Amino acid sequence: MVGIAILGYGVVGSGVYEVIRKNSDGITRRAGTKIDIKHILDIREFNSHPEKELFTKNYDDILTDTDVSVVVEVMGGVNPAYEFTKRALMAKKSVVTSNKELVAKHGCELLKLASENRVHYLFEASVGGGIPIIRPLKLCLAANEISEITGILNGTTNYILTQMINKDETMENALKKAQDKGYAEKNPSADIDGIDAVRKIAILTSLAFGKYVDSTKIPVTGIRNVTLTDVEYAKKSGCVIKLCGHCRALENGKLDVYVSPCFVPDESPLASVDGVFNAILVKGNAVGDALFYGRGAGKLPTASAVVSDVIEIAKSGENTDSPVWEDVGGGILENSENSVSKHFARVKADDKESVKAEIEKIFDGAQIIDAEDGEIGFVTDEMTAKDFENKLNELNKDIISTFLVLS
Amino acid sequence: MVGIAILGYGVVGSGVYEVIRKNSDGITRRAGTKIDIKHILDIREFNSHPEKELFTKNYDDILTDTDVSVVVEVMGGVNPAYEFTKRALMAKKSVVTSNKELVAKHGCELLKLASENRVHYLFEASVGGGIPIIRPLKLCLAANEISEITGILNGTTNYILTQMINKDETMENALKKAQDKGYAEKNPSADIDGIDAVRKIAILTSLAFGKYVDSTKIPVTGIRNVTLTDVEYAKKSGCVIKLCGHCRALENGKLDVYVSPCFVPDESPLASVDGVFNAILVKGNAVGDALFYGRGAGKLPTASAVVSDVIEIAKSGENTDSPVWEDVGGGILENSENSVSKHFARVKADDKESVKAEIEKIFDGAQIIDAEDGEIGFVTDEMTAKDFENKLNELNKDIISTFLVLS
Known part of the structure; x- marks a missing residue:
């Protein structure tokens, strides 16, 4: 038996509830144990909900319940999800989330906190909704x-x-x-x-x-x-x-x-x-x-990913290795002007033939695309963003739009 | 440290060796321990191999080596892979394989044997090569x-x-x-x-x-x-x-x-x-x-899947739950004549207009495709294979080809 609490009964939270209730037999079989919803935290009233006794507005009910080993944070946003997640991890409860904003902002710290407390911080649902990617x-x-x-x-x-x-x-x-x-x-x-x-x-x-x-x-x-x-x-x-x-x-x-x-x-x-x-x-x-x-995205696909994380925790027993994100500071990102890619540009061209000739001179190997009156489009070979900008300056025509071109 | 033995140094086996050697640092980091190749079994000579001391022709060298906890079976075919796998599992060594023929034929028994011996039998590489699907x-x-x-x-x-x-x-x-x-x-x-x-x-x-x-x-x-x-x-x-x-x-x-x-x-x-x-x-x-x-398929994609299984075993510690395939006998398969699908058929038609009319009468809602002289193609609505066959008999024209049409 793994006791869980759901924080937030919005689209994803109600989807998690629905998936656990609907696929209960298969989930129990695959998890090797029953997943038991102990509490649902939401500030709203759900008096007509068939399991209204599960609802609480007091997070302490969850933190102090020793039967709850997994907190499912599907509130979204940074506050109060960040505080709630930290308190859960420090109380040695694993946390599963669909909250990409929180993972992107505080993932490094929360993974470390999970590791220190020998619990999990899992976020399959934070990217790609139901798609297994994490x-x-x-x-x-x-x-x-x-x-x-x-x-x-x-x-x-x-x-x-x-x-x-x-x-x-x-x-x-x-x-x-x-x-x-x-x-x-x-x-x-x-x-x-x-x-x-x-x-x-x-x-x-x-x-x-x-x-x-x-x-x-x-x-x-x-x-x-x-x-x-x-x-x-x-x-x-x-x-x-x-x-x-x-x-x-x-x-x-x-x-x-x-x-x-x-x-x-x-x-x-x-x-x-x-x-x-x-x-x-x-x-x-x-x-x-x-x-x-x-x-x-969507209620059930996202819930599918959240519940798969809960099942992973149920199966993993004492084994709680978390990925480690080394915080090496902002220097890990290359300056975007050094980014190498093919580029597309549209430029104004009253006299198309002469502009084509200039493009071909400056952007050696460019593929010209003639689609509209009064302008020329072209795709360059691979070059840095900085080189592309310099060459556009050299061309010296009004730029209508530019795009990166994937190889 | 997880000691492994590779059975068969063909395309996949040499790929497994290459991936473990090439990506050694990352694999150690992600597995949380070093993956150590202890033996390679092959009946051929590899005297000029840089690690020729790893090679053996005697499977007992592997079975009796207590440092080997994972046997990587990438020989293909049922024999002797089946015997080798059973002996490894009974010796409480986990087995990882790319051998779809063996998994399809004896997977049920081998999973049970793995479970009884509290070891793993994993086969990510048996379907889809490098694609994570299992x-x-x-x-x-x-x-x-x-x-x-x-x-x-x-x-x-x-x-x-x-x-x-x-x-x-x-x-x-x-x-x-x-x-x-x-x-x-x-x-x-x-x-x-x-x-x-x-x-x-x-x-x-x-x-x-x-x-x-x-x-x-x-x-x-x-x-x-x-x-x-x-x-x-x-x-x-x-x-x-x-x-x-x-x-x-x-x-x-x-x-x-x-x-x-x-x-x-x-x-x-x-x-x-x-x-x-x-x-x-x-x-x-x-x-x-x-x-x-x-x-x-291919050497490195398949090796990628094999090594991911080895890493999973390294990470899982004592946790060895295997999927269970209940053997419910051949009755689990529906008779193919009850299989429901849209169907395509090409039939001989000297007089196209009259054949079209007959098709439209017999296969209500069929989509006619007129592509070739002397014949007619058509796509039906969903129906069982048996209904499709009965209706083709009723149409009573020479059939050139038929295909299932996915919805």
Whole structure:
């Protein structure tokens, strides 16, 4: 018997309750013991809930209950989740969370605290919703040195971009559709400005390389300025535009990490990831490319990941090794101007032929894409962001938009 | 320190050696202990190997070495791998394998033997090469009731079909190309007749449903008879032809399991899995669709999966719970004539208009595909294999080919 308490009875919390009740027999069989919900913490009233006796507003009821060995923190946000998590770990209770904001911000400290108290701090649900990715990175790919990870980590922006690509919807209309369907919040900033995605790539990077990466130091560009014309250029260059989180180990020991809308080549397995789906492509030196795909959000998928962590704790007995994130400070991130990539740019061009000639002179090997009146698009060879900027200055034309192009 | 012995120094065995040597630091860090290769068993001489002192031809050297706690069986085939595995488990040594033939044939017994001796029998590498799929099914999706699994489980046949789809190569030429590239054996039967794929779907089915499924009882159709005209019909109906292994839980408690070339709709995430890549799509009642994609074979990808199992054993300490495959006999498989699916058929039709009318009368709701002279193709609604056969008999035309159509 493993007693658990659920902190927060919102979308994910009620999903965790539902999955544990619905799949009770199978969960007991696979965990080797029964998972018993002892308490649910929420400030709201749930008087008509069939198990209303489980609800409490007092966190001490949970901390002092010696039958509770796992606290499921699915409140979201930093406060009071941070305090609650610390108190649980110090009370030698394992914590399972879906809270990417908290893991990205305080994961390093909380993992250490879990390790010191010989309990678990697990967060499979914090990245990729129901997609198994945290545990595969820790366990299944443990024989590999990871060289890079590229992920479509936010379902809302992927839905919006897919609407633009497949249905010719404008950004504005696609966002409205996403809001109507409940995929996007009224204030969609966390999604479309890349804030959600950057937390997730920070967590994946920290896990893959064992070094804590501060998500607030990672360069991030959202999708606000992507237009249907950009989408059209991408198509003409054999690509689709996706909001990607990316990290890569460099030879100098630093990490190149960013979130940005990218041109993704049609032959990449990421190119066909449409709608609200997420996918994470991991490159390891033994496995080659491995891709993990599924629903990146939603009540039951996220609950599926949370409950899998609870089952892992139930199975692990005394064995509580946590991943260690060495805090090496901000210096671990390579300056973004040294980031190497192919680039796409659209520039104003009244006289197309002469601008083409200039582009071909300055950007040796560039692929010209002629899609619109009065402008020219082109894809460069690989170069640093700084070289790209210098060459654009040399070209000296009005820039309409630029994108990274994945190889 | 975990001492291991490698049985068989072929492609996979030498890959395991290479991965452990190359990624030694990271593996030690993630396993929490050093993985030490104590012996390599092979009947051949390796006198010029830099660590030739590791080689032995005598299995007793390994069984009697108390420093060896994990035996890595990567010999392939049933004999002597079966005997060697049993002797290792009875000597209380854990066994890790990539041997799908052995797991499919004797997995039930070997898991039981491992459990009785409180050691592990792990086989991540037996399905999907380097793709993490066995551990995700056991752990990450443990909160779910799995309803179905569909996989592209054989890279050789997927390479051949991709050549036919994308390069208009005939089956014969595509097979020759696969042989030239080393993807297919001189005698390609195990791949193209579906023998390899059926072992893998048997293992996945047993694991997902906890009930042992005998791979020799699963209906299997290979790709030998797939033609470029079939490929063309698939395209016209918005599909691609893939060799799929499929299992599904039925309401009557039985399992519908098969391997067959299928029409896979373009919008399925399996449709874009090309070349030698494999992918496995799992449907769970909480997670929805989850897809795992990567290299299904090859020296280092397979070694990556083998070594991840060794690391799991190193981390697990005394904790040795094995999955249990209940042996419920052959009755667990539903009779294939009750299998429900959409179907595609090509029939001879000298007088197309009258045959179309007959098809539309007999197969209410069928989608007609007119692609070739003197014949008609059509896709039916969902029906049992038996109903499909009865209706084809009623239509009473010469049948050129039939395929299952995935929904």
